[in-house]
Amino acid sequence: MPVSRELQLPSGDRIPTVGFGTWTMWRGEKGEMCKAVKEAIKVGYRHIDCAWVYKNQEEVGQAIKESIEEGTIKREDLFVTTKLWNTAHRREAVKENLKNSLALLGLSYVNLFLIHVPVSFKEGDDDFPKHSDGKMIFAHHDLVDTWKGMEDCVDADLTRNIGLSNFNHLQVQRIIDASRIRPSVIQVEINPMFSNSQLVEYCQKRDLVVTAYGPLGAPNRPWKTKDDPTLLEEPVVKQIASAKGKTAAQVVLRCLLQRGLVIIPQSSNPARIKENFELFDFELNEDEMKKMAALDRNFRAYCEDICMGHPEYPFNDF
Numbered sequence: 001m002p003v004s005r006e007l008q009l010p011s012g013d014r015i016p017t018v019g020f021g022t023w024t025m026w027r028g029e030k031g032e033m034c035k036a037v038k039e040a041i042k043v044g045y046r047h048i049d050c051a052w053v054y055k056n057q058e059e060v061g062q063a064i065k066e067s068i069e070e071g072t073i074k075r076e077d078l079f080v081t082t083k084l085w086n087t088a089h090r091r092e093a094v095k096e097n098l099k100n101s102l103a104l105l106g107l108s109y110v111n112l113f114l115i116h117v118p119v120s121f122k123e124g125d126d127d128f129p130k131h132s133d134g135k136m137i138f139a140h141h142d143l144v145d146t147w148k149g150m151e152d153c154v155d156a157d158l159t160r161n162i163g164l165s166n167f168n169h170l171q172v173q174r175i176i177d178a179s180r181i182r183p184s185v186i187q188v189e190i191n192p193m194f195s196n197s198q199l200v201e202y203c204q205k206r207d208l209v210v211t212a213y214g215p216l217g218a219p220n221r222p223w224k225t226k227d228d229p230t231l232l233e234e235p236v237v238k239q240i241a242s243a244k245g246k247t248a249a250q251v252v253l254r255c256l257l258q259r260g261l262v263i264i265p266q267s268s269n270p271a272r273i274k275e276n277f278e279l280f281d282f283e284l285n286e287d288e289m290k291k292m293a294a295l296d297r298n299f300r301a302y303c304e305d306i307c308m309g310h311p312e313y314p315f316n317d318f
């Protein structure tokens with residue numbers, strides 16, 4: 001099955017189907033993210049996935065700046081995404097949050113701005129405001145109002161496209177129904193062990209491009225338990241990989257691309273950054289796609305525990 005290197009968005013922009021994730025659990029040396037992003041750009045990635053809450057946008061921006069100065073890319077070659085954090089869901093706060101991200105990135109606009117999570121936290125400088133018992137201090141903003149703030153950002157030329165992340169299908173529909181500018185992308189967890197296929201189908205039918213985060217199953221997440229499955233170690237993945245002379249990660253990523261998804265794998269390792277981009281010289285046949293589909297266990301690596309108990313907690317529905 002042929003796979004596109006880019007997908008068309010209603011704004012006319014094209015989103016590269018293989019992007020580079022920038023959220024890491026490792027607390028690397030200063031400059032490590034800058035190095036990783038520069039390496040990714042050098043290898044050919046033209047889509048970088050950032051967020052306010054990743055706390056590394058300055059380094060990502062530095063990598064972009066140096067890559068432009070060195071002549072590797074032009075700004076217009078790059079598709080940059082960032083995300084609105086939960087403490088800025090009030091309509092007027094949305095634009096401020098994006099402006100702050102843009103200042104860190106050293107950019108005048110991003111290509112895509114997403115509502116990171118549909119759950120609001122208390123507004124303020126603390127990204128994770130907590131009660132004395134350690135529970136999050138929630139806020140309650142109408143998501144439709146937050147969306148109006150997102151539309152304001154398009155009007156102000158701060159972003160070219162807007163979208164959602166971690167929303168369930170009911171929340172997606174609520175935004176579609178109320179929108180003046182429709183969401184064009186949704187970013188959610190997807191990998192062969194968590195196919196998320198009901199939500200994917202729901203969104204694709206409504207012309208949203210779907211981006212898979214945690215596409216490799218986030219194998220190094222610190223909260224992984226010994227009973228959790230490890231996607232890249234699954235015998236069927238290894239068998240297909242060895243038959244094709246590819247790695248397990250390449251098979252998993254190719255499988256997601258063949259589902260019509262955008263993927264944003266993350267790596268800090270130059271060899272794996274390159275490996276994760278080399279996905280266009282082989283394909284999985286129907287039988288192999290079926291075998292990969294059979295890995296689905298509805299196993300979520302990211303449950304957004306800190307958002308549990310909020311009325312907009314998304315993961316009680318698909």
Ligand SMILES: NC(=O)c1ccc[n+]([C@@H]2O[C@H](COP(=O)([O-])OP(=O)(O)OC[C@H]3O[C@@H](n4cnc5c(N)ncnc54)[C@H](OP(=O)(O)O)[C@@H]3O)[C@@H](O)[C@H]2O)c1
Pocket residue numbers: 020021022023024049050116165166187188212213214215216217218219220221232247249250264265266267268269272273275276302
């Ligand atoms: N919207 C959201 O709420 C949300 C949530 C989570 C993530 N994201 C985005 O999605 C991106 C990707 O998700 P993720 O980082 O959680 O998970 P992932 O891409 O599934 O996994 C990344 C991990 O896999 C390892 N890895 C990468 N390539 C590999 C390969 N070829 N073989 C073996 N291991 C490999 C990396 O370690 P090495 O560095 O050692 O290679 C890293 O620890 C994030 O960076 C972020 O941009 C968004």
